[in-house]
Amino acid sequence: MAPTDAAALAELVNAIEAADTFGEYYSEEDAADQVKAPLLDLDRGTVGFFDGDTMVGYSSAAHRPLAKEVHRVIISGGVHPDHQRRGLGTELLSAGIASAKALHAIHHPGLPRAVDVQNNARNDSALACYRGAGMTPVRWYSHLRHPLGAAVVDVPTPDGLVLKGCYADNDSEFLAVRNEALLDRCAGVPAPEEHWRPLLGWPAFRPGLSFLLRDADSGTAASTLLTFSWDADTEATGARDAHVIALATRRSYRKRGVAGALIHHALRSARNNGFDQASIEMDADNPTGGNSLYERAGFTVARTEVRYTLYA
Incomplete structure (x- = not known):
């Protein structure tokens, strides 16, 4: 992704929110803050899927600047509801994991690596995607x-x-x-x-x-x-x-x-x-x-x- 994709990202995140409920809506300014976040390496850590000018899916990976015992890379992402069940989620998760591995190799190659992703506990399709990638549930968060x-x-x-x-x-x-x-x-x-x-x-x-x-x-x-x-x-x-x-x-x-x-x-x-x-x-x-x-x-x-x- 690029800084100029902030408006497209905000539109996508809001469409996902309407279907999957994360409790977050984005303005273009909010999305720009995310894209410009200090820990986000746009070249190595982000992927966007587009249908013309419309972003229909994305993934991003954020490494930790400091780590001890284990380096945890947090990935996030999603697919527009109109484009789900076409395999895009699996591709994006694979891309996010690949980004996490690349960032880990740059920043903390001497530590064990953990790749984290978080989602609504009722989002069955996303959780099935995580399990299919070999991920296991480790922590729960109450909102x-x-x-x-x-x-x-x-x-x-x-x-x-x-x-x-x-x-x-x-x-x-x-x-x-x-x-x-x-x-x-x-x-x-x-x-x-x-x-x-x-x-x-x-x-x-x-x-x-x-x-x-x-x-x-x-x-x-x-x-x-x-x-x-x-x-x-x-x-x-x-x-x-x-x-x-x-x-x-x-x-x-x-x-x-x-x-x-x-x-x-x-x-x-x-x-x-x-x-x-x-x-x-x-x-x-x-x-x-x-x-x-x-x-x-x-x-x-x-x-x-x-x-x-x-x-x-």
Whole structure:
């Protein structure tokens, strides 16, 4: 694919969403952000199928700049509903796996390789395609939703902590907390700053709904939360969704109600700023608390996705 394919990619992704439900709609600007992502090697990592000027299928592979023990390459893609059941999905998956192998050979040839792909757990045809390629299910992810409104309750900030917003002079603290928390996740590795900062430049980023809790005595950032909201989702669904990502808490501050207080504050802020709902994706195997934290806050499961992996 090329940067000039952003509009065609957005149209394709939205057609796939209408049929397969990933919870994501794209504007052309959103698609351009994806195509320009720092980890996406357009020449080696992407493939697009076209029918004339219309993109009818795509695959992309994103390597990890840093890896330990195993290098995981994440592939994504899909086929337009009008062009499914013609073998394009199998071809695109094969192309994605080939891209993953090529990127792995360039960036982390000395490590074992894992190729990951994720899809709606109800998308039987895609899951069958993954199994046909020798991939196995390894992890499940819950997509949770909160109705805001009267369902938001007040939770006090734990003693000794103070709430701060997200500003240009403290965004590095968000990255530091996230990177420390990632060490407890599956194949979690730190994100380099040069790949983190472009994320905060996306139009969907909502700094006014992003916060950290700081230790009043030491000044240490204890827990952080970032919120995004995509205008394309609002236009397609009619609901303004505050999507929480990168909710992270340092180990030494866990089991003290820190993350719960932060998520409740974010929910109140989203409600007070006119949002209709909030959402978050949760790794079902997260060792730091799982869905229970969000269920206590009033979230319910909207859908489940499954990750398939090919080890080689």
